Amino acid sequence: MQGWYLLYCKGKQEATAKMHLEQRQIACFLPETEVERLKGGKRVKELQPLFPNYLFVRFDPHITPIRSIRSVPGVSSLVKTDGQITPVETSLVVSLRQRDVASSSMRDLPEVGDRVRILEGPFAELEAVYAEPDGETRSMLLLQLLGKQQRLSMDNLSFGRL
Incomplete structure (x- = not known):
């Protein structure tokens, strides 16, 4: 059949x-x-x-x-x-x-300076600022931690726009 x-x-x-x-x-x-x-x-x-x-x-x-x-x-x-x-x-x-x-299903990457929310990992639920691409599947985020701005490389699927 x-x-x-x-x-x-x-x-x-x-x-x-x-x-x-x-x-x-x-x-x-x-x-x-x-x-x-x-x-x-x-x-x-x-x-x-x-x-x-x-x-x-x-x-x-x-x-x-x-x-x-x-x-x-x-x-x-x-x-x-x-x-x-x-x-x-x-x-x-x-x-x-x-x-x-x-x-x-298209995955839009934020523009430089956009606010994002981290979705998984030790920084889940924290807000950050999108800084720049870091290779093909990762991006650099700016995260306020302990009174300082820290640069953090994350997988593009681990954060989303606010």
């Missing part, structure tokens, strides 16, 4: 697997989200898989042999439940397709 199934792909090979499957006339869906990263000190928006290493494919296992799916470049295996491939609820795929994942 035709349905949506979940593929596990080799590391960062989702797009390769999708391209080869679509060449074989197999419908694919790769949910992506737009993220803002720092590259060379500049903010760059790029698309990344919402579920890294996973790809949804629509086929009928009674018509399309499973080995022809598994042999596609970039594919590691089909996801199984109790040793059997199981279709994913169509409503899940439909809702993922309808949702504007790119705009709702």
Whole structure:
């Protein structure tokens, strides 16, 4: 019976697997989200898989042999439940397709001087000031501690705008 199934792909090979499957006339869906990263000190928006290493494919296992799916470049295996491939609820795929994942999940970095709240770690719930990017995934924050302003490097996901 035709349905949506979940593929596990080799590391960062989702797009390769999708391209080869679509060449074989197999419908694919790769949910992506737009993220803002720092590259060379500049903010760059790029698309990344919402579920890294996973790809949804629509086929009928009674018509399309499973080995022809598994042999596609970039594919590691089909996801199984109790040793059997199981279709994913169509409503899940439909809702993922309808949702504007790119705009709702984008991570905006604050501007220099913006106030932020630390979300995790030993300084959780404290306020700080965004100072500057510190590599691709970290930022420098200015934190008032013991009457002095301290510079603190934190992961970009560990703080949020006020």
